[in-house]
Amino acid sequence: MTLSEHVRTLGRGPGRARSLTQDEAREAMRLMLRPDAAPEAVGALLMLLRMKGEVAEEIAGFTQGVQASLLPLPQVDLDWPSYAAGRTRGLPWFLLSARLLASAGHRVLLHGWNGDDGAVRGGLAAAGIAVADTPDQAARLLDQHGIAYLPLEILSPALFHLLSLRQQLGLRSCINTVCRMLNPARAKASVQGVFHPSYRLLQADAAALMGWRALSVIKGGGGEFERHPAKEIAGFGLRGGQPWEGTLPSLIDDTRRLDDGARDPAALAALWSGELDDPFARQVVLGTAALALDTLGDAQSDTTARSLWAARRTAQAA
Known part of the structure; x- marks a missing residue:
């Protein structure tokens, strides 16, 4: 045709x-x-x-x-797309959640494009996540560090062109959803954020049609997979290839917004090192990491996330 x-x-x-x-x-x-x-x-x-x-x-x-058009990538454990435009989201604390999982031995591939919003890519270095210039380099970074970020324009220039047509068409298209579903390394699990709640079930149903086994989709910070710790969050997706829905309780009593006006990515490195003591930001990281761990099949994901955070401090002290 x-x-x-x-x-x-x-x-x-x-x-x-x-x-x-x-x-x-x-x-x-x-x-x-x-x-x-x-x-x-x-x-x-x-x-x-x-x-x-x-x-x-x-x-x-x-x-x-x-x-079918992509170059092969090495197998990873967790697919982490990042395609939100940044509205209502402050610093990308979720990058530290991805790094926390990598510290536990889970291979994590982030990929994305965020339009005019430079917060995610501007935060990668501070979060200790390297950017790949080629798919081959992504493979090397995954072997070296267990985590890498692959820009969409490197991963698929043709798809990047279709996504960029939004500037000419004036409207969001289904390409935004396709990017989130891309899972270029065919990971066994994926975590996805959406800005509009209606896309949660759409993406879960599409994943089921493609035979995926594990997926978590939430209305996250600015459309990213980032859990607001002071709100009850509805989760959708797959567990064991079957439809899954869950309610994630609030983790902290706070009225702070994810977009609190902070813009300096150095805060990411400071929180990771312990130089910055920010209970709200820490709960963003831990809550997001826990849901990602649950997606990977960890039945004690909250406990594991806290243990990984503590172990990271122990490793730094040593």
Whole structure:
């Protein structure tokens, strides 16, 4: 099929238009990723999907279409996408949660793009997480440190181009969701944040269609996988390949917002080293890490997260 035929499927009008099947979506993505894809057809397809509303079969198919185009990466334990635009989020404390898991021997791959918001990439060095310039370098960093950040524009320039079309189209497209679902190293578990709550079940259902085993999706800080410690949080996803829903209790009695105005990434390094004593930020890190550990199958995830935090201080003292 051609890309125009997929556009026709979506845009025939009331009573005749329908959603794409998973196979059709996989093929449509293959066509959109080609350098000779007609920009008019790409824009039409993305905006028709935007108006209709995405379904799990489409997201699963689009994601599989991108996955088939990626260079191979070494196996990791946890996939950690970061694609939020930064609204309502302050410093990216969740980066320390990812580093905490890596300190326990879990191989963690972060990947992402955050538009004009530079907080995540600006915080990586302070959080002790190296950025890979190539997929091969990501593999070396994972072997050396157990964690790496792979920018989307390095991971998939073609998908990055589709994501960047938001500037021309003026609206979010399904590509934002596909990026979160990408799991480029085929990790056994993934943790995802969303800004709009309706996407939690969409992403969980798409993951089930792709045969994933473990996933946690929350409405997190600014759309990232970052748990607000003073709020009760609803979690969705998969456990053992089966649908999972849970309610995560608040961890601290506080009225502080995640975006408290702090912008200096040096605070990340200071919290990790112990130079900064910030109970709220520490609970952001521990609560986020605990849910990630639970996704990996740790039945005592809260206790493990606290032990890892304490062990990190012990290692520093030694």
